[in-house]
Amino acid sequence: MTAYRPLHDGWTLAPGGVSANVPDRVPDGVPATVPGCVHTDLLVAGLIDDPYLDDNENRLAWIGRTAWVYTTTFDWTPDEHQRTDLVCDGLDTVATLTLNGVRLGGTANQHRSYRFPVRHLLRAGANTLTVRFDPALAYAEAMRAALGDRPGAYEAPYPFIRKMACNFGWDWGPALTTAGIWRPIGLESWSGARLAEIRPLVHVADGGRGVVDVHVTVERATEEPLTLSAEVAGVSADLRLATGQRRAVLSMSVPDVRLWWPRGYGPQHLYDLTVRLGDDTAHRRVGFRTIGLEHEAFKLTVNGVPVFVRGANWIPDDCFPSRITRDRLATRFAQAAGAGVNLLRVWGGGLYESDDFYDLADEFGLLVWQDFPFACAAYPEEEPFRSEVTAEARENVTRLTPHPSLAVWCGNNENLEGHADWDWQDRLHGRSWGAGFYHDLLAAIVAELDPTRPYLPGSPFSDPPDLHPQTPATGTVHLWNVWNREDYTRYAAVTPRFVAEFGFQGPAAYATMRRAISGELAADAPLVLHHQKAEDGNDKLLRGLGAHLPRPATFDDWHYLTQLNQARAMAFGIERFRSLAPYCMGTIMWQLNDCWPVTSWSAVDGDGRRKPLWYALRRAYADRLLVVRDGAVFVVNDADAPWRGDLLLVRHGLGGEPLAKEIVPIRAAPRSVSGFDLPAGVGVPDDPRRELVVAQLGDRRTVSFFAEDTEVAFPEAAWEARAERGDSGYLVTVTARTLLRELALFPDRLDPAASVDDLLVTLLPGETATFRVTGGADLDIEALTRHPVLRCVNEPRQGRSTE
Structure with missing residues (x-):
């Protein structure tokens, strides 16, 4: 029998000793929230400014250079249990724990939990627990000095501590080095024996039988025989643990199970699993499915069915992870699913995410690719790191086995490529760099x-592993020449098997930038540039416009055009790679989310607002997609049902007049891609600057121009627009008098809570679009129909709107 008591109340925070780093305004005894971290406690106490605003980050580096002490006093009453443990689910990171003046132990790994026996130290009445956190930076620097430097993408010593790497700063994130009790902490009392580990391995056997092998490890306070049992889907198993036995496997076979499928392939059936050891009971949730991976072709299968991965990379959703609630994760997962995403890759510079994360992935049907937390650097394999990596990997692999959404384990992010291509080998001088982790330890x-x-x-990785890790014909590739050096049309020249990273930047939503930046909003304003962490990021944004879009004259133009270019670049790449299926079987765009308000590669910004990229992603990741490019049409049907109908292809003049029309009968099989050349009548323009092609099949439509926007002889946009209150917000109806290119509505400029259901709509003369705006209160009706809220590429240069 076990009893758990959380220790989350009554904590205070104080600097650990005399330090020149600490401002005089920071007293001892600051109220502390547990779980939490130093930054959030100081922020709540009003002792620091919000590190996400302006350039406040620059003035807060002292926090990460300071030791901090958490203290609480709690009452304890002796009970009849044999054992009591202090259970720490997460300590960040270099901690020393003391109970009633007696040192319990030390920690140096954010990625694992700790358990300390404390019954012999507990007193009837008041007890004092302290947790001292020494600076993670100082620890990492000392380890670097002791073991020898290793090359990496950044100067920070993140490879020398088992801590969230991006906490030290990244090309999309601030350097806010945290410390604190970041996951629950409490006392667990127990007698006899307890369930120490539960590891259910699930698969589907022939005939539709679901098989669960529940591997159980018990911790004993007695060596007497014990009874262990498990139950799932009405099927149970039990066994007797002999004297001293600590491990056992309970096997159950469930006939005719309902399978768990990723979203878009079937329902997400889940089953409750209960494990009992005497009075100690534990619950898990499992799903019956099989996962397969053809490494060379890099084709993922679920229940024997090939899955085209429509993925997004996931980074920690906040620099302070204790602030990430289940509701916040559910919102982010809904945004991912709403954009057509079916897989999230938990990137290796972050964390093993919370139980809520994987529970929600199970429910939403979002597959999870889990990187082990190693990213963009050479990592030492010596002690104490080898033992720490072993402990964290064993714990987290065991923790995550129940989740049917978890599909792939991956040893690291870009470290194999770094060793091959980033001039590491000469700089390592024979020192370890992580190969033993990735090829041996973690694999085992x-x-x-x-x-x-x-x-x-x-990732990237090629099979066999003696190939260069960026071999497009096998395994995974990361494509970063686009964005860093080349135009996004370069994606058309690449024929990969699987793209696990590729991205293009765009600024955050206007309301997000306005909240985060108190000064001038200008592309080159110092505070705007502080929220752009990529090397030469704003220069690359402008260079990336290329011949695609006009050069911006104002901040509002810059904001709209660079957001639009981000959306176009990623749609171009995704459409290209989807058109290659089944040779190419997946894309994982960089990135779904942000951890703070920043110009980055995300589809959802740091305040949770959807950027234009999100809407483009929803189209490009739809089950059914039409792609018209370079004189060809591709019909992509990633649905279970055939796609049949007459594909209408019309070549129009810019005034909307039809110049040629073709009807092509389509019979697209489920999960298929078919392509053909555009018929000459619609595919060959008389004047590329003044014509376009519209392709429509059922409710799917795409508009393709023969020339770049900067070369098209667009008419000056004219439209009729009206806004009115609806039942759940506002309706904005726009009727085109002329061609309107990439019509967009930005209601967050009027109210930060307002959002719109669609963006980037191209209309021919006479066509109408209705935008639904929700979340805003008492919006200015007229402003909803004017610049800079309502925009298009070919809008009037003066006046910005017409009636």
Whole structure:
């Protein structure tokens, strides 16, 4: 029998000793929230400014250079249990724990939990627990000095501590080095024995039988025989643990199980699993499905069905992870699913995410690719790191095995490529760099603890591993020449098997920038540039406009055009790679989310607002997609049902007049891609600057121009627009008098809470679009129909709107 008591109340925070870093205004005894971290406690106490606003980050580096002490006093009454443990689910990071003046132990790993026996130290009445956090930076620097430097993408010593790497700063994130009790902490009392580990391995056998092998580890306070049992879907199993026995496997076979499928392929059936050891009871949720991966072709299968991965990379959703609630994750997952995403890759510079994250992935049907937390650097394999990596990997692989959404384990992000291409080898001087982790240790742990899922040593990765890791014909690639050096049309020249990273930047929503930046909003304003962490990021934004879009004359133009260009670049790449299926079987765009308000590669910005990229992603990741490019048409049908109908192809003049028309009968099989050349009548323009093609099949439509926007002889946009209150917000109806290119509505400029249901709509003369605006209160009706809220590429240069 066990009893758990959280220790989340009554904590205070104080600097640990005399330090020149600490401002005089920071007293001892600051109220502390647990779970939490130092930054959020100081912020709530009004002792620091919000680190996400302006350039406040620059003035807060002292926090990460300071030791901090958390203290609480709690009452305890002796009970009849044999054991009591202090259970720490997450300590960030270099901690020393003391109970009633006696040192319990030290920690140096944010990625694992700790358990300390404390019954012999507890007193009837008041007890004092302290947790001292020494600076993570100082620890990492000392380890670097002791073991020898290793090359990496940044100067910060993040490879020398088992802590969230991006906490030290990244090309989309601030340097806010945290410390604190970031996950729950409490006392667990127990007698006899307790369930220490539960590791259900699930698969589907022939005939539709679901098989669950529940691997159980018990901790004993007695060596007497014990009874262990498990139940799932009405099927149970039990066994007797002999004297001293600590491990056992309970196997159950469930006939005719309902399968778990990723979204778009079927329902997400889940089953409750209950495990009992005497009075100690634990619950897990499992789903019956099989996962397969053809490494060379890099084709993922679920229940034997090939899945085209429509993925997004996931970074920690906040620099202070204790602020990430289940509701916030559910919102982000809904945004991912709403954009057509079916897989999230948990990137290796972050964390093993919370139980809520994987529970929600199970419910939403979002597959999870889990990187082990290694990213963009050479990592030392010596002690104490080898033991720490072993402990964290064993714990987290065991923790995550129940989740049917978890599909892939991956050893690292870009470290294999770094060793091959980033001039590491000469700089390493023979020192370890992580290869033993990725090829041996982690592979062995996954093979032992979770053989139901595939493991790959890293991404990018080629199979066989003696190939260069960026070999397009096998395995995964990361495509960063686009954005860094080349135009996004370069995607058309690449024929990969699987693209696990590629991205293009765009600024955050206007309301997000306005909240985060108190000064002037200008592309080159100092505070705007502070919220742009990529090297030469704003220069690359402008260079990326290329011949695609006009050069911006104002901040509002810059904001709209660079957001639009981000959306177009990613849609171009996704459409290209989807048109290659089944040779190419997946894309994982960089990135779904942000951790703070910043110009970045995200589709959803740091305040949770959807950027134009999100709307483009929803179209490009739809089950059914029409792609018209370079004189060809591709019909992409990633649905279970055939797609049949007459494809209408019309070549129009810019005034809307039809110049040629073709009807092509389409019979697209489920999960198929078919392509053909555009018929000459519609595919060959008389004047590329003054013509376009519209393709429509059922409710899917795409508009394709023969020339770049900067070369098209657009008419000056004219439209009729009206806004009115609706039942749940506002309706904005726009009727085109002329061609309107990439019509967009930005209601967050009027109210930060307002959002719109669609963006980037191209209308021919006479066509109408209705935008639904929700979330805003008492919006200015007239402003909803004027610049800069309502925009298009070919809008009037003067006046900005017409009636």
